[in-house]
Amino acid sequence: MQRDEPTYAYDGLDRVIHEKARLGVMTSLMAHPKGLSFADLKALCALTDGNLSRHLKVLEEAGFVDVTKSFEGRRPLTRVRLTAEGRQRFIDYLGVLERVVRDAGEATEAAPHTAPKPA
Amino acid sequence: MQRDEPTYAYDGLDRVIHEKARLGVMTSLMAHPKGLSFADLKALCALTDGNLSRHLKVLEEAGFVDVTKSFEGRRPLTRVRLTAEGRQRFIDYLGVLERVVRDAGEATEAAPHTAPKPA
Numbered sequence: 001m002q003r004d005e006p007t008y009a010y011d012g013l014d015r016v017i018h019e020k021a022r023l024g025v026m027t028s029l030m031a032h033p034k035g036l037s038f039a040d041l042k043a044l045c046a047l048t049d050g051n052l053s054r055h056l057k058v059l060e061e062a063g064f065v066d067v068t069k070s071f072e073g074r075r076p077l078t079r080v081r082l083t084a085e086g087r088q089r090f091i092d093y094l095g096v097l098e099r100v101v102r103d104a105g106e107a108t109e110a111a112p113h114t115a116p117k118p119a
Numbered sequence: 120m121q122r123d124e125p126t127y128a129y130d131g132l133d134r135v136i137h138e139k140a141r142l143g144v145m146t147s148l149m150a151h152p153k154g155l156s157f158a159d160l161k162a163l164c165a166l167t168d169g170n171l172s173r174h175l176k177v178l179e180e181a182g183f184v185d186v187t188k189s190f191e192g193r194r195p196l197t198r199v200r201l202t203a204e205g206r207q208r209f210i211d212y213l214g215v216l217e218r219v220v221r222d223a224g225e226a227t228e229a230a231p232h233t234a235p236k237p238a
Contacts, residue, residue: 006165008143008150020137023219024127031127031226046125094223100142101220104213107150 008103012096014089016062021047022055026082026090029065035081056080064089127222131215133208135181140166141174145201145209148184154200175199183208 017026024045028036036044042052059065064086068079082090136145143164147155155163161171178184183205187198201209 006163008147008163009165010139010143013139013142015139018137018139020129020132020134023132024129027219027223027226028127030223044125044127046128046130090223091227094220097216098220100146101213101217104146104149104209107146108210
């Protein structure tokens, strides 16, 4: 084994996106390029108000989403959409995720647990 | 939009496995069913001693890996391998990860950022 190649380091798995709830938020927004209301995003990702707010703050600070507040009559309306950078970073992230799935899939096929090959 | 279907919640993304470094550790071990030494695992995942120890503890407490310590002459040797449960849980996790990649891939194709479809 070559010690200098960190085959499974997956540096490209940006932690801002990789976190489970934020991964759901990013995927939702990718599927809705016109953006989503706070309420719809909350329902799609099964998050509480507090949790969604917290995760949106992280994504907004990273420059991955735009959050705009307006009014519909007297009702406040929060709208969230991906920025161009957020979209690109998510596409990059997905490339790494695909590699994880491929690496692990190959490992599963090549190396059945019950029949380890001799050294 | 149906408010009661949390399409992007991804509940199956077990946080014990999903964490970036542990994902690398699990994939490494999947590819090496006879197990890996601490040193090899460290190199494959580009982790420090302290980080790898910490993550192995989490995986061991979850029952996903076995850590055995022995001696090779006077040299201590730590060997890590997936448990049957760890292997099964990782396979389940991968199924969800594949769904994320598929959902996001479909979203990318269906909804180009520059041309949102009318409401």
